[in-house]
Amino acid sequence: MTTTIRQFTSSSSIKGSSGLGGGSSRTSCRLSGSLGPGSCRLGSAGGLGSALGGSSYSSCYSFGSGSGYGGSFGAVDGLLAGGEKATMQNLNDRLASYLDKVRALEEANTELEVKIRDWYQKQAPGPARDYSHYYQTIEDLKNKILTATVDNANILLQIDNARLAADDFRTKFETEQALRVSVEADTNGLRRVLDELTLARADLEMQIENLKEELAYLRKNHEEEMNALRGQVGGEINVEMDAAPGVDLSRILSEMRDQYEKMAEKNRKDAEDWFFSKTEELNREVATNSELVQSGKSEISELRRTMQALEIELQSQLSMKASLESSLEETKGRYCMQLAQIQDLIGSVEEQLAQLRCEMEQQNQEYKILLDVKTRLEQEIATYRRLLEGEDAHLSSQQASSQSFSSHKVFSSSSSPSGHQTWPILKEQGSSSFSQGQNSKH
Numbered sequence: 001m002t003t004t005i006r007q008f009t010s011s012s013s014i015k016g017s018s019g020l021g022g023g024s025s026r027t028s029c030r031l032s033g034s035l036g037p038g039s040c041r042l043g044s045a046g047g048l049g050s051a052l053g054g055s056s057y058s059s060c061y062s063f064g065s066g067s068g069y070g071g072s073f074g075a076v077d078g079l080l081a082g083g084e085k086a087t088m089q090n091l092n093d094r095l096a097s098y099l100d101k102v103r104a105l106e107e108a109n110t111e112l113e114v115k116i117r118d119w120y121q122k123q124a125p126g127p128a129r130d131y132s133h134y135y136q137t138i139e140d141l142k143n144k145i146l147t148a149t150v151d152n153a154n155i156l157l158q159i160d161n162a163r164l165a166a167d168d169f170r171t172k173f174e175t176e177q178a179l180r181v182s183v184e185a186d187t188n189g190l191r192r193v194l195d196e197l198t199l200a201r202a203d204l205e206m207q208i209e210n211l212k213e214e215l216a217y218l219r220k221n222h223e224e225e226m227n228a229l230r231g232q233v234g235g236e237i238n239v240e241m242d243a244a245p246g247v248d249l250s251r252i253l254s255e256m257r258d259q260y261e262k263m264a265e266k267n268r269k270d271a272e273d274w275f276f277s278k279t280e281e282l283n284r285e286v287a288t289n290s291e292l293v294q295s296g297k298s299e300i301s302e303l304r305r306t307m308q309a310l311e312i313e314l315q316s317q318l319s320m321k322a323s324l325e326s327s328l329e330e331t332k333g334r335y336c337m338q339l340a341q342i343q344d345l346i347g348s349v350e351e352q353l354a355q356l357r358c359e360m361e362q363q364n365q366e367y368k369i370l371l372d373v374k375t376r377l378e379q380e381i382a383t384y385r386r387l388l389e390g391e392d393a394h395l396s397s398q399q400a401s402s403q404s405f406s407s408h409k410v411f412s413s414s415s416s417p418s419g420h421q422t423w424p425i426l427k428e429q430g431s432s433s434f435s436q437g438q439n440s441k442h
Helices: 073-123 132-232 249-404
Strands: 003-011 025-030 039-045 425-427 433-441
Touching (some): 073 249
Parallel strands (some): 003 425
Antiparallel strands (some): 025 039
């Protein structure tokens, strides 16, 4: 006697992605070799069903079949026929639902491919823009910036030159001011000398007056003495004596008068010469000092005018410097603002690019998940197709064995001394597999 034992195991697991709804589903159905009810274990139905629209599925079936000898073949055959019909109907329903799901997934896959193709077409780089008409404007702006930079450098150089000139003029002004102070001190000293010379002149004039008065007094006394002597000599006395010649008093007096007159004239001339020399010297000194004072005053006025002109020029240069600095700060602020705007635009574009990359990665992942689901479904369909073909072969062999044997069959879910048979076991787990074994027992 030969007993064929076939064991079918089909396991499949479908895990949804975050875009299609998470979860997993596992359904395990096991049939025993008896006619009693089969056992069925159902896992959570949140996987493929939830991913494809929130529907869940589970099925459990059992049927018994066997071969042997006994008198209860007819009843068993009837029960077996009913169980096989229900099982085939259930398998057909499941196959139809799988085919519907496959079609739905293929349609979704097609839609996703169309969307991905459209997205790539939209995100594809467009035709290169022609920026040639901006080149001339950019070149002009560069030339203007270069010209403004050169002008700014020239203005800064002029400011530095003006500052150096102002420092030079300030040094000259301080030098001239010190010279002015020294000239004023000399002028004050010369004024004191002039006062002293004026006092000396007045003293000399007083001395001259005194000498004139003394000369007049001496002349008056001389005239009186001469008149007195003339009165005394007025009478004529002729005395003849044989003696030495007498002294000529008139001659002596005239000689004395001439000597005094010469002395007085000499003293007067000496006093006049000394007075005139001193006066001329004082006049020369006064003229020289007056010229120095006048030249110092003119130099001071000229320096004052120069200082005022330099102060005005310095104020104008400072105001120009302040305006240029404000324009420079304004230009810097404007360019900094434009740079910040460009950086913000670059940042936003980079964020959009990163977001698009993330979306592309996500869609690519979803596409891979859908392809994996499709592959698994195709494998499961092929598995069920092979399972159905195996069932058809098993039913044909069972009918042949029922015609050749007239003894009853004993169905058991556990091992028996005569033999045992394990019916199809369908299992959906983390992977899809199908195994079929044959054991021969004599």
